[in-house]
Amino acid sequence: MTDALQPAGANATGARVLVIDDEPEIQRAIRTRLSADFGVEGALTGHEGMELVARWHPDVVILDLSLPDLDGIEVVRQLRGWTQVPIIVLSVRADDSDKVTALELGADDYLTKPFSSKELMARVRVALRHATPATAGARPEARFETDGLVLDFERRRVSRDGTEIHLTPTEYAVLKYLATHAGKVITRRTLLQAVWGPEYVSEDHYLHVFIGQLRRKIEPDPTRPRYLLTEAGIGYRLRDPA
Amino acid sequence: MMRPAPPWVRYAIAVAGVGLASLCIAAVRSVAHVANISLLYLLVVLWLAARYGRGPAILASALAFLAYDFFFIPPILTLTVNDPAEWLSLFALLATALVVGQATATVRERAQQAIASERLAVESQRAAEASQREALASQQRTATLYALAELIVRTPDQTQLLDALAARVVEVFASAGVRACALILPDERRQPTIAAVAPAGTPLACAFDLSDRTHAGWAAWILERGNAVGGRIGPRRNVQGSDAADASLAYYIPLRTSERRAVVGGLGITGTPEIRWLASLPPHASGESPRQVRADVAERQAQTELFGAFCTLLALALDRLALQREAIHVEALRESDQLKNALLGSVTHDLRTPLASIQAAVGSLLEPDIVWNDAERREFLDSIAVSADRLSRLVSNLLDLSRLEAGVAAPEKQWYPIGDVIAHVLDRLDLAGRTEGRRITVEVPDDLPLVPMDHAQIEQVLTNLIENALKYSPAESGIAIQARALSDPAALEVRVRDQGIGIPAHELGAIFDKFYRVQHIELPWAPRRPPIGTGLGLAICAAIVRAHGGRIWAESTPGVGSTFAFTLPMTEAAPQGQLPELATALDETTSDEPAPVGAADDLAHDTAHDTTPAAPTAKGASA
Numbered sequence: 001m002t003d004a005l006q007p008a009g010a011n012a013t014g015a016r017v018l019v020i021d022d023e024p025e026i027q028r029a030i031r032t033r034l035s036a037d038f039g040v041e042g043a044l045t046g047h048e049g050m051e052l053v054a055r056w057h058p059d060v061v062i063l064d065l066s067l068p069d070l071d072g073i074e075v076v077r078q079l080r081g082w083t084q085v086p087i088i089v090l091s092v093r094a095d096d097s098d099k100v101t102a103l104e105l106g107a108d109d110y111l112t113k114p115f116s117s118k119e120l121m122a123r124v125r126v127a128l129r130h131a132t133p134a135t136a137g138a139r140p141e142a143r144f145e146t147d148g149l150v151l152d153f154e155r156r157r158v159s160r161d162g163t164e165i166h167l168t169p170t171e172y173a174v175l176k177y178l179a180t181h182a183g184k185v186i187t188r189r190t191l192l193q194a195v196w197g198p199e200y201v202s203e204d205h206y207l208h209v210f211i212g213q214l215r216r217k218i219e220p221d222p223t224r225p226r227y228l229l230t231e232a233g234i235g236y237r238l239r240d241p242a
Numbered sequence: 243m244m245r246p247a248p249p250w251v252r253y254a255i256a257v258a259g260v261g262l263a264s265l266c267i268a269a270v271r272s273v274a275h276v277a278n279i280s281l282l283y284l285l286v287v288l289w290l291a292a293r294y295g296r297g298p299a300i301l302a303s304a305l306a307f308l309a310y311d312f313f314f315i316p317p318i319l320t321l322t323v324n325d326p327a328e329w330l331s332l333f334a335l336l337a338t339a340l341v342v343g344q345a346t347a348t349v350r351e352r353a354q355q356a357i358a359s360e361r362l363a364v365e366s367q368r369a370a371e372a373s374q375r376e377a378l379a380s381q382q383r384t385a386t387l388y389a390l391a392e393l394i395v396r397t398p399d400q401t402q403l404l405d406a407l408a409a410r411v412v413e414v415f416a417s418a419g420v421r422a423c424a425l426i427l428p429d430e431r432r433q434p435t436i437a438a439v440a441p442a443g444t445p446l447a448c449a450f451d452l453s454d455r456t457h458a459g460w461a462a463w464i465l466e467r468g469n470a471v472g473g474r475i476g477p478r479r480n481v482q483g484s485d486a487a488d489a490s491l492a493y494y495i496p497l498r499t500s501e502r503r504a505v506v507g508g509l510g511i512t513g514t515p516e517i518r519w520l521a522s523l524p525p526h527a528s529g530e531s532p533r534q535v536r537a538d539v540a541e542r543q544a545q546t547e548l549f550g551a552f553c554t555l556l557a558l559a560l561d562r563l564a565l566q567r568e569a570i571h572v573e574a575l576r577e578s579d580q581l582k583n584a585l586l587g588s589v590t591h592d593l594r595t596p597l598a599s600i601q602a603a604v605g606s607l608l609e610p611d612i613v614w615n616d617a618e619r620r621e622f623l624d625s626i627a628v629s630a631d632r633l634s635r636l637v638s639n640l641l642d643l644s645r646l647e648a649g650v651a652a653p654e655k656q657w658y659p660i661g662d663v664i665a666h667v668l669d670r671l672d673l674a675g676r677t678e679g680r681r682i683t684v685e686v687p688d689d690l691p692l693v694p695m696d697h698a699q700i701e702q703v704l705t706n707l708i709e710n711a712l713k714y715s716p717a718e719s720g721i722a723i724q725a726r727a728l729s730d731p732a733a734l735e736v737r738v739r740d741q742g743i744g745i746p747a748h749e750l751g752a753i754f755d756k757f758y759r760v761q762h763i764e765l766p767w768a769p770r771r772p773p774i775g776t777g778l779g780l781a782i783c784a785a786i787v788r789a790h791g792g793r794i795w796a797e798s799t800p801g802v803g804s805t806f807a808f809t810l811p812m813t814e815a816a817p818q819g820q821l822p823e824l825a826t827a828l829d830e831t832t833s834d835e836p837a838p839v840g841a842a843d844d845l846a847h848d849t850a851h852d853t854t855p856a857a858p859t860a861k862g863a864s865a
Contacts, residue, residue, distance in 0.1 A: 096698065114634050116673075116674070118673075119673065168823055168824075169823070169824045170821070170822075170823050170824040173824055192821075195824070196821055196822065196824075200821065203821060204656070204657070205656075205657035205658075205692050205816075205817050206817070206819060206820050206821045207821065208657070208658065208659045208662065208692055209659075209692070209820060210820065210821050211662075212659055212661065212662075212688075216688060221684075222661070222688075223661055223664070223665060223684035223685070223686050224665055224668060224684060225665055229665075229666075229669065230662040230665060230666050231666075232662065232663060232666040232697050232698065232701055233697050233698055
């Protein structure tokens with residue numbers, strides 16, 4: 001579906017984005033915006049989309065969860081069977097469970113319709129950044145920094161604006177997990193599983209309390225978190241360094 | 243006492259008696275001469291007088307005089323008399339017959355009078371007793387019917403009335419054998435439904451079960467045909483013991499306001515065999531002897547009449563209820579129609595306005611002959627953006643409200659920290675550029691417990707309240723959001739306070755109504771630009787908070803500011819406990835790309851869990 005909508009020479013970064021959505025007008029709007037910065041392809045069905053992922057090797061996939069031929073969640077499941085390409089799912093409001101399922105099956109991020117082009121571009125950039133180490137081979141980072149918050153992985157130290165913050169091993173583990181996936185939405189279930197193990201995956205309410213404690217240590221104003229952001233009903237996201 | 247013979251019979255007997263006496267005398271005479279044989283006539287007259295009174299005796303006397311002269315006094319077979327002495331005996335016979343006859347008749351009359359007067363006395367006494375009884379019964383009947391009528395008039399609640407009516411039937415006709423009853427009403431499709439039973443909750447009342455084919459058939463029959471029906475029914479599983487016998491008979495009686503009117507409902511009764519009299523059905527073979535039946539017939543008649551009157555009143559009551567229902571239905575239809583019209587009008591306007599500005603702006607931009615400069619294009623695009631935003635908000639508001647009102651959006655409550663919701667809402671408003679340059683403070687105590695809520699819905703409440711506060715207060719003023727725990731009853735209270743124009747006191751109650759917009763608003767910092775809104779935001783907030791069992795209200799001082807507050811109940815204790823502390827920090831394995839949770843469930847996990855001490859305090863607390 002490469003067509004005249006893609007201005008020549010606009011593909012500044014060389015990154016490729018595939019948009020799988022059955023709404024032609026949404027396709028048009030998203031692709032027009034993205035084509036200013038990326039190479040763009042579009043697919044109107046799930047099958048067409050998966051075929052393009054295999055043939056065209058996009059760097060990011062934007063996937064609408066409601067497709068005419070097969071469930072978007074099923075597309076995520078099938079794609080994750082053979083590729084780690086970052087997937088941003090699009091969905092309408094009020095179906096948290098679909099988003100959570102897609103994220104837990106390996107989708108990287110979500111966008112709720114209606115969304116602004118600003119949000120769209122921000123998510124695509126995060127996804128591309130996140131995808132780089134995986135595609136470019138493991139590049140172990142010694143430290144993580146975002147807006148004054150620094151995690152020194154080698155010395156296991158955390159500081160904010162130069163002041164060291166004392167964290168318990170568990171708090172550090174949570175923060176480190178989020179930092180290694182910075183900018184990405186981590187579902188509560190995924191976080192619980194990764195840090196505490198599978199028997200804790202349903203302990204959502206204790207995680208709320210735990211995150212509250214962690215915020216009081218790392219956030220300058222815990223009522224307006226700057227680093228550890230809540231994705232209501234879904235999970236958490238550590239602020240992206242950009 | 244034999245009935246008196248009619249006059250002609252009496253006189254015929256007199257004629258026959260005289261004839262008989264004449265024959266006897268002739269027979270005696272033919273054998274021998276017996277003196278004064280004519281006394282035989284006297285015997286006949288005497289008997290007649292005693293038996294039939296004065297008239298037949300006089301007739302017999304005259305006939306005897308003539309017959310004796312004609313047959314026995316020479317010259318025989320003429321009425322002439324040869325011997326003057328014979329005249330004497332002849333007249334003596336007549337005189338004796340008359341006198342004796344009259345005397346006997348008088349005695350007889352006296353005796354008869356005495357008997358008659360005695361009988362009269364007995365009869366009048368009986369009549370008095372009967373009328374007294376009847377008066378009493380009719381008085382009772384009137385009182386019963388009056389009480390019923392009063393009950394009907396006095397009870398405004400339909401369900402209550404139906405229950406009370408059923409109870410009254412059992413109460414009043416218990417003596418007629420009624421043990422339980424059911425009021426049958428036709429539904430919209432004229433199918434019978436049970437509207438009330440009495441005595442409620444008893445096994446007997448449970449006998450009226452329209453899932454039972456017999457009962458359903460009878461109930462349908464009375465509604466359809468208007469004739470009483472019923473009879474023996476099989477013993478029911480749910481009726482046991484001594485009641486079982488009482489429930490083996492059931493009758494269904496149609497209820498109509500008058501003989502010619504349609505059936506408005508029905509009455510099902512069950513009880514002892516006597517109840518069939520109430521239903522005015524012919525008795526069928528049962529253990530009762532005819533003598534018993536005759537003895538109670540008057541009593542039964544009265545009961546049946548009372549029952550008939552009772553049924554007419556019941557029919558009137560049901561008729562009235564049906565009319566009331568219809569009126570309410572019509573009223574509700576009318577109201578919902580009006581509401582729909584108002585809604586449609588308002589929504590149409592609210593949808594059209596932004597659409598029109600988008601179309602105008604887009605049409606201008608696409609105009610082939612005009613080249614717009616950047617500032618002009620920017621202006622058009624801004625207008626499109628604002629209108630599209632407005633449309634989007636209106637559509638989602640309408641969807642939310644209709645979902646909430648249809649009850650399909652029942653809150654899915656989970657334990658959730660209100661602080662996270664507030665932060666998330668503010669982040670989104672920041673991202674949308676709505677909070678630019680505003681001072682927003684948030685106060686949430688560290689120890690505020692988790693609260694059960696549908697976070698998406700509460701997010702919306704907060705979004706609407708904060709957007710309202712932003713809209714109705716000047717750009718440089720602050721907005722404060724506070725959350726705190728209330729006790730007794732335990733609840734979370736969230737307050738959103740602005741320093742805006744405020745709301746007049748008389749409008750505070752109405753602002754949560756659908757489509758209500760505060761009247762005559764002019765924002766001092768934006769004159770001639772009335773704030774844009776759908777009039778649905780606060781209605782949605784109210785619907786959500788109420789669905790959570792909470793309260794929402796507004797306080798305001800015009801010119802100083804408004805506070806919108808809502809509560810969420812915290813009657814349930816929040817889960818206590820916490821996640822276990824890891825013994826050592828996570829090692830490098832976790833920095834690997836995480837396996838999807840679903841897949842990892844099947845794998846032996848390789849993360850820090852292996853180093854977790856077996857102290858699942860959180861598990862224990864939540865169990």
